[in-house]
Amino acid sequence: xxxxxxxxxxxxxxxxxxxxxxxxxxxxxxxxxxxxxxxxxxxxxxxxxxxxxxxxxxxxxxxxxxx
Amino acid sequence: xxxxxxxxxxxxxxxxxxxxxxxxxxxxxxxxxxxxxxxxxxxxxxxxxxxxxxxxxxxxxxxxxxxxxxxxxxxxxxxxxxxxxxxxxxxxxxxxxxxxxxxxxxxxxxxxxxxxxxxxxxxxxxxxxxxxxxxxxxxxxxxxxxxxxxxxxxxxxxxxxxxxxxxxxxxxxxxxxxxxxxxxxxxxxxxxxxxxxxxxxxxxxxxxxxxxxxxxxxxxxxxxxxxxxxxxxxxxxxxxxxxxxxxxxxxxxxxxxxxxxxxxxxxxxxxxxxxxxxxxxxxxxxxxxxxxxxxxxxxxxxxxxxxxxxxxxxxxxxxxxxxxxxxxxxxxxxxxxxxxxxxxxxxxxxxxxxxxxxxxxxxxxxxxxxxxxxxxxxxxxxxxxxxxxxxxxxxxxxxxxxxxxxxxxxxxxxxxxxxxxxxxxxxxxxxxxxxxxxxxxxxxxxxxxxxxxxxxxxxxxxxxxxxxxxxxxxxxxxxxxxxxxxxxxxxxxxxxxxxxxxxxxxxxxx
Numbered sequence: 001x002x003x004x005x006x007x008x009x010x011x012x013x014x015x016x017x018x019x020x021x022x023x024x025x026x027x028x029x030x031x032x033x034x035x036x037x038x039x040x041x042x043x044x045x046x047x048x049x050x051x052x053x054x055x056x057x058x059x060x061x062x063x064x065x066x067x
Numbered sequence: 068x069x070x071x072x073x074x075x076x077x078x079x080x081x082x083x084x085x086x087x088x089x090x091x092x093x094x095x096x097x098x099x100x101x102x103x104x105x106x107x108x109x110x111x112x113x114x115x116x117x118x119x120x121x122x123x124x125x126x127x128x129x130x131x132x133x134x135x136x137x138x139x140x141x142x143x144x145x146x147x148x149x150x151x152x153x154x155x156x157x158x159x160x161x162x163x164x165x166x167x168x169x170x171x172x173x174x175x176x177x178x179x180x181x182x183x184x185x186x187x188x189x190x191x192x193x194x195x196x197x198x199x200x201x202x203x204x205x206x207x208x209x210x211x212x213x214x215x216x217x218x219x220x221x222x223x224x225x226x227x228x229x230x231x232x233x234x235x236x237x238x239x240x241x242x243x244x245x246x247x248x249x250x251x252x253x254x255x256x257x258x259x260x261x262x263x264x265x266x267x268x269x270x271x272x273x274x275x276x277x278x279x280x281x282x283x284x285x286x287x288x289x290x291x292x293x294x295x296x297x298x299x300x301x302x303x304x305x306x307x308x309x310x311x312x313x314x315x316x317x318x319x320x321x322x323x324x325x326x327x328x329x330x331x332x333x334x335x336x337x338x339x340x341x342x343x344x345x346x347x348x349x350x351x352x353x354x355x356x357x358x359x360x361x362x363x364x365x366x367x368x369x370x371x372x373x374x375x376x377x378x379x380x381x382x383x384x385x386x387x388x389x390x391x392x393x394x395x396x397x398x399x400x401x402x403x404x405x406x407x408x409x410x411x412x413x414x415x416x417x418x419x420x421x422x423x424x425x426x427x428x429x430x431x432x433x434x435x436x437x438x439x440x441x442x443x444x445x446x447x448x449x450x451x452x453x454x455x456x457x458x459x460x461x462x463x464x465x466x467x468x469x470x471x472x473x474x475x476x477x478x479x480x481x482x483x484x485x486x487x488x489x490x491x492x493x494x495x496x497x498x499x500x501x502x503x504x505x506x507x508x509x510x511x512x513x514x515x516x517x518x519x520x521x522x523x524x525x526x527x528x529x530x531x532x533x534x535x536x537x538x539x540x541x542x543x544x545x546x547x548x549x550x551x552x553x554x555x556x557x558x559x560x561x562x563x564x565x566x567x568x569x570x571x572x573x574x575x576x577x
Binding site for chain 1: 144147150151153154155157158159161162165281286287288289290291296300301302307311314315337338341342344345346347348349351352355356359488571572
């Protein structure tokens with residue numbers, strides 16, 4: 001389907017937004033990582049998750065006419 | 068304070084190398100620089116790695132080095148909205164930029180306004196999109212000048228100049244002159260090449276510092292014990308809505324800025340654009356670590372004093388000055404300094420491209436050479452406007468400049484982003500929406516700040532603070548949709564100037 005790539009990427013954007021919206025999970029201090037409250041390390045970790053999700057869609061869901 | 072003559076020497080030597088690369092950029096993979104798309108888009112020949120570096124150069128700006136740490140210093144955890152924003156902005160870019168790139172390649176567009184003009188068959192809308200884009204860059208450029216100034220303040224104080232008004236003005240003057248001299252020489256290509264050098268310096272600065280500084284003060288836990296848990300370790304519930312809306316509004320806004328679109332359109336092919344963009348959130352990890360400097364600084368007393376004296380904008384350079392060796396500070400200061408310089412140059416070029424192509428050329432005929440010359444002069448004039456902005460608009464947070472730009476630029480979302488997916492919107496309604504959005508955004512911002520210095524860009528509601536950019540966008544969308552519905556009821560139909568196929572795949576020239 002021609003629009004598969006855009007649907008998949010929209011899903012990534014929604015997942016990322018939801019993960020950053022789960023305040024009860026990360027808007028607190030403990031558990032800490034290397035002295036860093038979870039508020040900070042959770043959000044840094046999500047950057048890596050976002051990169052992987054985006055790269056997977058770019059790599060595996062091609063647009064029409066893309067090699 | 069570890070700032071001395073060796074700091075200054077290393078700063079000057081590295082800056083000289085940087086300036087040389089900037090000039091060399093004009094000769095590198097030689098193209099005809101008198102043509103605008105050569106000067107402005109690097110001849111459309113930049114590969115995946117360079118696109119990554121170039122776009123990264125947009126992220127490691129004074130926003131990252133100065134404004135976000137300043138916000139962390141003053142408001143704590145709220146500053147991490149910038150991390151959420153960076154995480155979300157690249158999936159949004161991947162949804163929009165491949166289509167914009169494709170249609171631009173097929174139809175020879177250089178700016179978003181070129182696309183809007185054909186898509187909605189409206190010259191007035193295109194001119195408005197171009198003007199709004201150019202205006203929104205001004206506070207963003209002003210923020211870069213602020214960042215360059217912050218580095219120079221710390222360096223001048225370290226070299227023995229008293230921290231007075233003179234130091235401030237002198238730093239600002241030097242920062243501005245260097246910026247104005249740099250841009251005009253070699254265009255985007257020079258910026259791309261220096262971007263590689265700059266990012267090397269910046270990664271050295273970020274990694275060495277983020278490891279060395281916490282170690283020297285006994286880990287992050289020391290810094291977090293030195294501050295109150297709320298708001299420094301996590302957000303008070305009342306700040307959650309501001310945090311969320313600032314992040315989402317900024318994420319939607321970034322790829323509407325002329326400089327971001329310009330960077331995306333520079334990609335050699337769509338595949339490279341996609342891979343390059345997908346890898347960009349990695350840069351956000353550096354931004355996230357630098358933001359923490361605003362909290363680390365509380366653990367080093369003299370650095371804290373120096374930061375507090377200048378309202379937090381000198382947080383990162385002050386922390387470096389008191390915890391790293393003086394030779395290293397030469398490298399780090401150059402990294403931060405050109406971290407403001409290169410993006411400011413890219414932004415000024417993007418704005419100039421827009422104004423020449425989509426405003427001036429609508430009224431006057433220009434030769435390709437005349438077009439390029441005019442763009443160079445306009446990009447210079449833009450820097451003067453940015454400087455004037457610093458004097459005219461009083462503000463208490465540097466990040467307010469970027470957020471103000473976001474309120475304005477986000478109003479171009481309906482014609483540009485929605486336009487990539489539908490042509491069933493009516494041009495005059497979109498224009499009315501754009502005007503309504505910008506006007507309401509500016510008025511609301513002035514109103515919440517009591518028509519004085521900009522201290523906030525959030526509007527208080529029963530749900531908590533909401534970033535004004537999103538409120539103005541909602542007003543904009545309502546006007547655009549209602550207007551279109553009325554037009555349709557009166558028999559308006561979209562015209563098929565751009566074929567759907569031209570948005571989807573590259574069509575080879577026959």
